[in-house]
Structures are given as structure tokens and as C-alpha cells.
Amino acid sequence: MKTLIRPLVVIFVVLTAVTGLAYPAVMTVFGQAVFPSQANGSLIEKDGKAVGSALIGQQFDAPKYFWGRLSATSPMPYNATGSGGSNLGPLNPSLADQVKGRIAALRDAGTDMSKPVPVDLVTASASGLDPEITPAAAAYQVERVAKARNLAPDAVAQLVAANTKGRQFGVLGEPRVNVLKLNLALDAAQAAH
Template sequence: MTTKLIRPALVLFAALTLITGVLYPLAVTGVAQAAFPAQAAGSLVMRDGKAIGSTLIGQAFSDPKHFWGRPSATSPMAYNAGASGGSNQGPLNPALADAVKGRIEALRAADPGNTAPVPVDLVTASASGLDPHITPAAARYQAARVARVRGVSPDSVEQLIARNTEGVSMGWLGEPRVNVLALNLALDAKN
């Protein structure tokens, strides 16, 4: 009696493994690559045939001549796509307060003349820890530093920010945002 039950169970196990573990993923991948080829390939940004980043995952920029993105809470390194997730530190957590204080000090040290309030997205990580965008306010906060270090006019940097500001999705979803990698590449191409 047990052998009569084992064989159908094994056949069903093998069939479901084939369907859900092989055929379905191949079909979804095929449709994604046909309908959205750039996104299915990771939305990679290529330069001279080499991938230099993705428009979907933030990168660590620390050079004062570049715009800096949101901090990343992933480990063991920043912007680790394999460890997506926030720090889960609440607003009353002293570790979060210390991290924010340190980030504010770093921003102030990089641009001592800037006395404007620091936008919150420059000192707090997103829920994924991988956010490639900052708010237009966060970009404008950094514009004077970037212009000064690059030796260009603040107006030209402001124009680049405006050109690289993405609107709300589908006309109503989300907020305007600036992709940090795209903005930095536009800056590098300009000078």
C-alpha cells in the first residue's frame, strides 16, 4: 500500500518541480526580456562596453565633485543588493540619532558655508537601503558644493538638476526625484 502512494507522490513532486521551478521562471524571464529588455537586464548603465552602475541601485559617491545619494543600511557593504533592507532603527534609537548626527557633520564639513537645513533623505537610509534617488531639495542642497569644487557656475549645476529631475510616475504616483548616478554622469560629461 505504501508503494502505491509513493509513486504518485514522486511523480507529482517531479511535475510540480518542473512546472514551478523551471518552466514558469523561464516563461516569466522570456516575457520580461521581450517586453522590458533594459529592466530585465538590471537597468545597467554602460560606458565603453563596461557596466558602471544601475539606475535601480544606489552607489556610494564620496568625492565632493559628485552628488551624494541616500545612505545605505545594507551590510557588509553599502548598496549591497544581496542584502537589501533598512536598519530597522526607530526614531528613538540612539544608534540612529548618532548615525544621523555623523552624516550631518560630514555634510557640513564638505560644505561649511552651507547653513541651509539638511534634507532628511541625505541623512537617513531608505527601507531598501538601495535607493538610487534623492529629492530635488537634496540635490539643490549639494549644488553649491559641486559647482565650487568643479569650478562651474551654480546656475549650470541647477540646470543639470532640473534636466535630471524625474516627475511623478503615471502622473500621480510618488514624488519628483533625481537619479544620483544619472546626474553625476551628466556632470562628468559636461566637464
């Protein structure tokens, strides 16, 4: 019996040491050495203080800010522990009602409704945590943000263009705008104005 148990215990201890201690330690050191920002959560700082992450969206309600993609997490928006979509199908009447409500909220905020509403402003993503919107969704909000801040729409549009990322490696994904970074740039531009 001892001849069977001893190899099992040795294998258990060795695999625990390798997969539970050595591998995580090596990956942590590698991550900190090669990708320090990403390994620490891709934090965005303002005045030396972390104000958010480039990977997790934040709630912005004030008209003077660009609004991100809607969060499907509850009870708090952009709650990373509750990540997930609404799971409402495209034919579900509840989804249609939610979209109509979101369009009404855009209209009530003074958004120009003569243009088609970008879909990412009225629907949640699969994760419910998206930090980025399309350039079209950002452009759609330029007039409202410029008016709320008493800035020229062209100046706000230039900030959108400066904060638009292209496709990764020129082929992966779509152009996108990080809402937190754009709003911080907007605050900085207005402070300098």
C-alpha cells in the first residue's frame, strides 16, 4: 500500500509546487518586467491618483461628458464582478423597450436626433463593461458635449480624433475611442482653455 501512496503524494506535491507556486511566480515576474501597465490593471491616473482602468468602462451621466456603452451589470453599472450581457434576444420586446428608453434619454439630454443613433449608445455589450465606443458614437455626442462645456464643436471633434485608436496591427478589431481617456482629455483641455 505504501508503494502506491508515496508516488501519489510526491506527484501531488511536485505538481502543486509547479502549478501553484513556480508557474504563477514566473508569470508575475515576466508580466511585471515586460508588460508592467497591463499586469497592474492598465490603470489610468490623474494627478498621480488612479481614476480608472483602460479596460473597464465607467458611468458618465453629466451632459458635459461623453457617455460610454451601456452596462448590463447590476445592481451597479460597470460592476466587474457581475460581468455579463442582458441576454435579451433581438426579437425580445423588453430589448426594444429598453432601446426606446435609451433613445428618449439621449433626446432628453439635448442630443440632435436628426442623425441615426449609433447602436452602441443604446445597447449593452456582451460583457457589460466595455470602456470604448465607436468613433461614430463619439461624433454623435460632440454637439451635446461642446454645448454643455461652451467649447467649439471643432475643438471637441479634434479631441475625439486624437483619442481614436485604429485597428490593432492594422487589421484586428475596429477603430474605437476610450471614453475615460477622452473625458480626461476633455477636462484637461477645458482647464487649459
